[in-house]
Amino acid sequence: MFAALAALPLVPGIPKYYLLLAFDALLFGAIAMSLDLLIGYTGLVSFGHAAFYGLGAYATAVLLERGILSLWACLAFAILVVGLYALVIGYFATARRGIYFALLTLIFAEVVYTFFRYTQTFGGSDGIQGLPDAVVLPGIAIDTPVRKYYLVWVYLVLAYAVCRVLVTSHFGRVLVAIRENEDRARFLGYNVQRYKMAVCMLSALLTGLAGAIYPIRAAFATPDLMLWTESGEFIISVMIGGLGTLVGPILGGVFFTLLRDKVSSYVDWYFIVIGVVLVVIVLFLPKGLLGLRRVFRFGRWRATA
DSSP: OHHHHHTGGGSTTOOHHHHHHHHHHHHHHHHHHHHHHHHHHHOOOOSOHHHHHHHHHHHHHHHHHTTOOBHHHHHHHHHHHHHHHHHHHHHHHTTSOHHHHHHHHHHHHHHHHHHHHSOGGGTGGGOBOOOOOOEEETTEEOOSHHHHHHHHHHHHHHHHHHHHHHHTSHHHHHHHHHHHOHHHHHHTTOOHHHHHHHHHHHHHHHHHHHHHHHHHHHSOBOGGGGSHHHHHHHHHHHHHHOTTOSHHHHHHHHHHHHHHHHHHTTOSOHHHHHHHHHHHHHHHOTTOTTHHHHHHHHHHHHHHO
């Protein structure tokens, strides 16, 4: 899959618009994958991931606006900002379960959104606009759709590798145990809150890095990136792709981005169409798009039986 994605810019005559759309799709898929660490593997539903995303974007925007164009400086600053915020959120939210965890993440995210929405230091509702291109090394700017695409592709590959190592380790198995029965995991001697804080931090940092990359493609950062609806779209992408699969949320994020782009070009009420698609998937494909593989395999087995 990743090899095929790497070859996408090599397709002859591919328009710049589709490369930038592919950037958005891969970025959305990477965020959905990081959120799946919480929802799919730990059983924690976060409605506040848009805050991590937006804070990462503003971290990059603030540096670029002040003439600090290094990509590595932007990523490091995003890790610092998002990490500090996630540490506070994780400490309070992981002490609660179920709907209380979800509500706390939402409340904190709304506070962050409101702060940036009404603080003129960061541009208020208009955000920070007209940002220059970031540079990887002196003289090598990320200033073309192809370079921007490969930036998000590299991030996706690295993020997937980190998540895959995590979920296949002992740490990942403990997360699944917490999802299945938190009390039993605690009785077995595991510090449940510490594990939940650790996975919250990792998920937040991966989302924050994705946010840090976004202004390099869009040249702006606005408070709208922190809206609760953005968090809802991340959750929808995870559900569309398939919970607890890593690859599924990537496919879900890509599918959601492409569906939104195509439907919104024809109608203004595109979220109704997306809602109908989600209902169909939940009713008939509870395991998401990856569940189609099992359907096809079962069909082939019946045909050869």
